[in-house]
Structure formats: structure tokens, C-alpha cells
Amino acid sequence: MAAYRADEEYDYLFKVVLIGDAGVGKTNLLSRFARDEFSFETKSTIGVEFATRTIHVDGKLIKAQIWDTAGQDRYRAITSAYYRGSVGALVVFDLSRRVTFENTARWLQELRSHTDPNIVVMLVGNKADLRHIRAVSVEEAQAFARKEKAFFTETSALESINVADAFTGVLTQIYHVVGRKVLAIGDDPSALPIGQTINIDMKDDRQAANKAGCC
């Protein structure tokens, strides 16, 4: 390893979680967004994984710290700690498996029981490339998202459709919310991961990112 470069500069740091049933494509969505990679040989995620990407919004540098979580129910015992302090979430389902769409209601409920009510949520119908076996219509998903006050988009991590838009959509929206300072900043010391505190008044201060709660 060469010299350690200081973390890149950024104006805002937002923590975002990726949740949804197992096998809907969360890990590939993240690898597509963070590294523009897709793999057919993705292993089931055990526990949590982490990646970052920095984007520009309104001339500001916004860094996303994204936590990818294991999808199986039982892993919520570990992963729910990562919801806390998140300011955005992508709730992912597989367009070709209806049950994964139906389960998003439970994911949303779970999410909201751990996070600030103003958290920005994007419902993501992934695997849009599987057109021929689509099991959820756009209208239905849209209506559901509206009811849940969430955004909605369809993506294909495989064909790289809409993936960046889904993430930047969430991040931009968080930025706007933060800009209006609507977001009540949680200060739950029991929250595990980093990024819990978005320090709105301390832009450019990397320390702000590292001053989150621990167990």
C-alpha cells in the first residue's frame, strides 16, 4: 500500500441504506453505482457491505456512504442497526418476483420504525431487463410508492439502466431536505454505523462524518 491519501473532499456526507428481500439485486445495484460493475457470480451478502461514491449536485460535492444489507429476514437483527441514522434508503424489489414487491411494505415499516420520519425513500423495481416475466406493473408500483410517500423508479443493474439516477435521485432529494433543514437530526448514541449525524452547519469538516455513535 502506498501513502494514504486523505479522504477526498466533499460538502455533504449522507448515509444511505439498501434494503429489500434476498436476491433482488441490491449488491449489484450498489456495485453498478459505486464501481460500474455487474457480476453474475454475486455471493449472497452476509451481514453488511459498504461502498461510497461522490456526486455533484448544484455545484456541491455530495458523498454517499451506502450500506448494503443481507436480505434475509433473520439478518435484520444485525442490519437494522444500520438503518438508524440513515437519511436515505433504497427499498429494492425484483420486478419479476411479485412477492418481493409485496414485502416492501414490511421493509418500509421496519425502516420507519428505526429512522427519522423525514428519511428519503426510493422504491426501486430492479431487474427491469426481465421484461418478459414482469410481475409488477409500473402503475401499481407507482401508486404504492405514492401512498407510502416514497419515490419510485425502475432499474436494471445488469443493463445499467437508471441505476445512477436512482441513487442520485435519493441523494439530491436528501440534499434539498437538508437544505431546508427539515431533517430532524437524530442523536441516538446507540446507533451503530457512521454518518448518523449530518452536520448541516459543518460543511467541509470531515470530522463530522466520523462523529457518529457506536455500540
Add this chain to the structure above:
Amino acid sequence: MKSTTAEVDPGSYLLSRTVDGFGFAKQEQSNSTEALSKNRPVDDHPNDREQKRIRKWRKMIGVGGSDWKHYVRRKPHVVKRRIRKGIPDCLRGLIWQLISGSRDLLLMNPGVYEQLVIYETSASELEIIRDISRTFPSHVFYQQRHGLGQRSLYNVLKAYSVYDRDVGYVQGMGFLAGLLLLYMSEEDAFWLLVALLKGAIHAPMEGLYQAGLPLVQEYLCQFEQLVKEYLPMLGEHFTQEMVNPSMYASQWFITVFSYSFPFPLALRIWDVFLYEGVKVVFQVGLALLRFCHDDLIKLPFEKLLHALKNFPAEAMNPDKLLPLVFSIKVSKRLEEFKREYEKRKERPLPHSLPPLSSSGRLDVLMDAKPGDGSGSNYSNHESPLPYNVEEIRPHGGINRFRSAGYSNCARKPS
């Protein structure tokens, strides 16, 4: 079902040029193990030293394992030392079954596995199927859709999910089963899984997979404590950077390093893990952190997390890492943690078994009555292997086995 052994032999795939000595596709970085695979059977002409070693092991085992128990009882320290040096790959499957106690379970429960696979249905079947192709996807044995590897993996996981409906199927178990299936038949792999999760020799691991993942939480908590005590500067750095073990070590415990570690290292860890118990997972974790200490301590949060999931090849070299692993003594401290943890939690005994359902269904349950005295020596994981697992079949349909190793969350014989 045992007859599948011959077909399952992963060695037959080794001819392919596109896979490494362990059957992993070569292009995949994380499992590209060639440089490290000196322990593996690719070599058709093992050198004299290696052959001598194998002869020694064969002598220790006897025909079909007949001398093993006797040898272990007489010379436990020799066995421990030899296992730490690595079990010869050609004998690994058999030795694993002997040291885990699974061989006894298999012999005591003829026909049970077949029953579980063929006649029972599991609520987890779809979940298992969904993950099959996502378990060691770069390994040649598991790559073919509906191929032998995938079918075996499915059968073992399904059988387990029926055998223990409380645990069912949990992501991560596939990596244990997948690793075992590279070295033994389905039925053997199933019983080894049972031996581990139910605690035939060591403390049961089922808590890693039960609702709430209680044992994962406990181990992570203990690991964090150990880091603070054994590597105080790094522990402090982790605290500063808000890095905690759930971010990087869950997989270590849930899959016993089989998820993403280079295979030669994972195998050597498993050799020791099956004989000495879960403490080696803590030791390996600490050794890795110590090995990379001076680098890790300089890294900020994001780079730190990345480094903790991508250790350098040198650290993953078994011959470099393992001496360090064995130099770290954790048994005593772990015992103390466990006592403290139990005191704090006062968790209920694992008595609450599900009621037996109507006759005809095969319920395979574990007799969970701790403290009957017979196994008080089990608490010391370094003691000779006792092997007094027994079977009670009161109605011909209920198989139980007793072990005294299920002490992780309740009364411990002290």
C-alpha cells in the same frame, strides 16, 4: 446416498486449466489461491516428506478410522500439533468427520438423512434454491445449474432445515455446507453440519443462525472486547473511527471464514476449528489485525473498512498467519467473557423445544438437558475428544443425541 461420494470427487475437475488447485475459477481475485496452494492435491507426485506425513496420518487413523479414538485418547497433544500443521488434503474429509463427532452421528442414525431429503418438505425450499447459485459461484463444482454440486448443496441445506425447523435455513449456512461438500458426501456433510450446530463436541453453533442471531451478537461483542485488550492502540483507533466488528467480522463467525477467505487458509482454519473449537475464529481475527496493525492504525474510516475486508495476500498466507494465530491465547479470556455475558443476559435455557407433531413426521431433536454430568470435561475444548454421543430412539422415529457441549448460553458445568 453415500454412493455419491465417488461422483462428487471434486478432484476430477482439476484437469481443467481455468480453475485453480481448489476448483475456483482462476480469474476471481479473492479466491485465486495458486500461489498459496502448496498444500493441495494438484501435485500428483507429492514429495517424500509429504508422503511420509500422509503415512503418519494413516497410521494414526487406522483402517476406516478404527484407531483414531484410541490414538486421540493416548496422545491428544500429538494430534493437536499435527492438526495445527495442516491435515493432508487427501485425508481431510475423513479426519474432519472424526474430529467433529459427525461420524458417530452418521453411524447412529442410519437412514435419517435419506428420510429428510426424500420424504420431508421444508418451508425454506424456495429460499434455499434462490441462494444455491450464489454459494461459491466461482467454484467449478457449484457452477453448473442443477448440476451435481448444486443439487447436493440443496439437499444438505434442505435436510438441515427440516431437521431443525427452528433454525431452518439461514444465509451463510450454504458456505459451510458448500465447503464440506468439497470433501465428503452429502450425508457426511449433513451430519457434520449437525455436529457443529448442535454441539457434538464443542459448544453448539446454532445460535449463529437462530432468530435474533444471538451468538453472532455475543461473539462480536467478545471480539470487540478482545481487540481492545490485546491491541489497545488499534482498539482505540477503531473507537475513534467508529468502526465496530459488525462491519467486518460478522462473516468470519457466521461462515467460519469460508465466505471470502482464500481457500488454502480457510481449510487450515477449519482443520483447527473442528478440533479446537470456535476460539480459533477469534484467534485468526486477532492475528489478522495484529499482522496489519501498523497499516490499519493509520487508516480513516472508509479505507479502514476496505482494508478489513481485503487483507493483503501475505496476511492470508497460512504459513505466515497461523504461527501468529497460535501464539495468541484467548481461551481463558473467552471463558470469562462467556460467564459475564451469561450473567448479564440471563437468557433462558435452550429447553423450549417445539412440540412434537403428529406421528409419522420425523422430528429429529436434540436432547437438551444440560448438566447431567457426563460431559463436564467438554468445557475444556482442548481435552481429548470424548465421543460419547448417544442415541435414544424411544418410538423409532425420534432420534436424539446428547452432548454436553451446548453450554454457550446456559448453565455450564464448572
